[in-house]
Amino acid sequence: MGAQPRRGRPDDAHAHAHADALFGFEDIDTGQGVHVPADAGPLFRDSPAARRLLSVREIRAEPAAAASPRGRQVLARFPDAEIVPVDSHWRIPDLHGNAGNVDRWVRIKSEVLVLGEKKTLTTRPNGRSADWIAPGPANGCAMACAYCYVPRRKGYANPITVFTNIERIIAHISRHVARLGSKTEANQCDPTAWVYDVGENSDCSVDALISDNVADIVRAFARWPSAKASFATKFVNPDLLLLDPRGRTRVRFSVMPQEDSKLLDIRTSPVESRIAAAGDFLEAGYEVHFNLSPVVLRPGWESDWALLLRQMDDVLPTAVKDQAAAEVIMLTHNEDLHELNLGWHPRAEDALWRPDLQEPKRSENGSWNVRYRSGVKSGAVETMRTLVARHAPWLRIRYAF
Numbered sequence: 076m077g078a079q080p081r082r083g084r085p086d087d088a089h090a091h092a093h094a095d096a097l098f099g100f101e102d103i104d105t106g107q108g109v110h111v112p113a114d115a116g117p118l119f120r121d122s123p124a125a126r127r128l129l130s131v132r133e134i135r136a137e138p139a140a141a142a143s144p145r146g147r148q149v150l151a152r153f154p155d156a157e158i159v160p161v162d163s164h165w166r167i168p169d170l171h172g173n174a175g176n177v178d179r180w181v182r183i184k185s186e187v188l189v190l191g192e193k194k195t196l197t198t199r200p201n202g203r204s205a206d207w208i209a210p211g212p213a214n215g216c217a218m219a220c221a222y223c224y225v226p227r228r229k230g231y232a233n234p235i236t237v238f239t240n241i242e243r244i245i246a247h248i249s250r251h252v253a254r255l256g257s258k259t260e261a262n263q264c265d266p267t268a269w270v271y272d273v274g275e276n277s278d279c280s281v282d283a284l285i286s287d288n289v290a291d292i293v294r295a296f297a298r299w300p301s302a303k304a305s306f307a308t309k310f311v312n313p314d315l316l317l318l319d320p321r322g323r324t325r326v327r328f329s330v331m332p333q334e335d336s337k338l339l340d341i342r343t344s345p346v347e348s349r350i351a352a353a354g355d356f357l358e359a360g361y362e363v364h365f366n367l368s369p370v371v372l373r374p375g376w377e378s379d380w381a382l383l384l385r386q387m388d389d390v391l392p393t394a395v396k397d398q399a400a401a402e403v404i405m406l407t408h409n410e411d412l413h414e415l416n417l418g419w420h421p422r423a424e425d426a427l428w429r430p431d432l433q434e435p436k437r438s439e440n441g442s443w444n445v446r447y448r449s450g451v452k453s454g455a456v457e458t459m460r461t462l463v464a465r466h467a468p469w470l471r472i473r474y475a476f
Contacts, residue, residue, distance in 0.1 A: 119312060130185050132155075134187075136160060136161065137192060145237070152286070153188070163191070170234075180420075181342065184233075184234050188235055191237075191239070192239060193210055198248065198251045201272065204473075205264055205271055206262070206271070211273050212273070213238060218343050219342050222406060237282070249295065252299050252302045255269055255302075263474050265303060269303070270305050271296075278307075279308060284314075289315070292304055296324055299323065309328075313355075316355055316356065317359075322360055327366045328352070328363065329366040333345075333346055333383075339426065347386070350390060353365075354391070354394070363399060364402070366401065367402065367459065367463075370404065370455060373426050380459065381465075381466055396469040396470070397469070401472050403456065403460070405446065405452055407436065408428060433447055
């Protein structure tokens with residue numbers, strides 16, 4: 076049996092009764108390991124490659140999170156890790172907001188995990204990549220992409236925080252899906268399904284190395300005929316092929332030219348591996364899209380993107396092309412992240428920090444970022460549309476910004 080939800084939380088005050096949910100708590104898998112076919116062989120998450128990405132030595136844990144079924148599963152994955160109790164996964168002074176951690180940026184991502192409960196569950200409208208941004212199963216990441224906005228949320232070091240109250244997260248989404256009913260009007264997100272981004276602040280492919288949270292989400296959406304889960308990833312995790320998404324989870328493989336990836340996509344799967352995995356994921360029952368993201372303007376960027384698009388056209392199976400769509404996302408950067416990167420990866424800033432091309436932009440959360448100036452950006456977006464039409468005409472662009 077899955078753990079029962081705690082009562083009296085503010086986000087439950089106006090929720091529908093449990094009977095209205097599409098997915099019962101008893102269906103949540105809170106076991107000690109993912110259920111896989113008997114002939115599946117060793118799991119990738121137990122491989123040396125996975126252990127190199129996540130060589131966890133320390134787990135900062137809220138006591139209730141550590142004691143939960145999902146928390147115990149994570150602790151069992153890393154039996155040699157030191158467990159350090161914390162009052163809140165948001166407030167760990169020597170980890171979050173500690174500028175002295177910048178020289179240990181990648182090591183912290185590899186060696187530290189945080190366990191916590193997601194206290195406030197909200198689903199907010201999006202309208203670009205997805206209809207809705209759902210509460211995700213984690214935040215933070217073990218990878219270290221130099222342009223990533225996620226580190227700004229906690230400051231200086233943002234290793235993965237696993238949310239152990241997955242049953243409440245899925246129940247919240249279930250109630251939201253039930254209230255919406257069927258999608259009656261097509262939009263750029265999807266013609267028939269409500270699309271929920273479940274990986275806004277983490278990479279679900281990496282999260283699946285740690286616990287069954289992502290498997291539980293995929294399993295839930297497979298039962299909801301009016302909704303789809305969606306997440307972007309830069310990591311190929313073959314364990315996800317063992318799940319049964321039934322076309323209700325959209326994987327968006329983020330790709331960029333190899334020259335950019337070598338400089339900026341630290342600790343990720345090679346771009347060619349992400350492209351090569353698309354056919355396997357489609358065959359396993361996922362919808363497969365692509366993020367052409369971020370587009371970084373530097374000398375030669377147009378020819379390098381043309382080369383990448385031709386590579387995709389050459390190697391992707393027809394079945395992938397027939398259902399594929401893409402998002403084109405121009406680089407958005409941040410002054411605080413720029414200063415942080417100068418402390419651990421200054422070469423990246425030669426490409427990312429371009430005051431001659433950029434202007435300030437107020438983000439949705441109120442912080443100040445920098446983006447390419449309006450005229451520069453619109454011209455680059457049009458160039459990307461032209462390149463796609465010329466070299467990968469099968470790739471429908473859902474939106475570009």
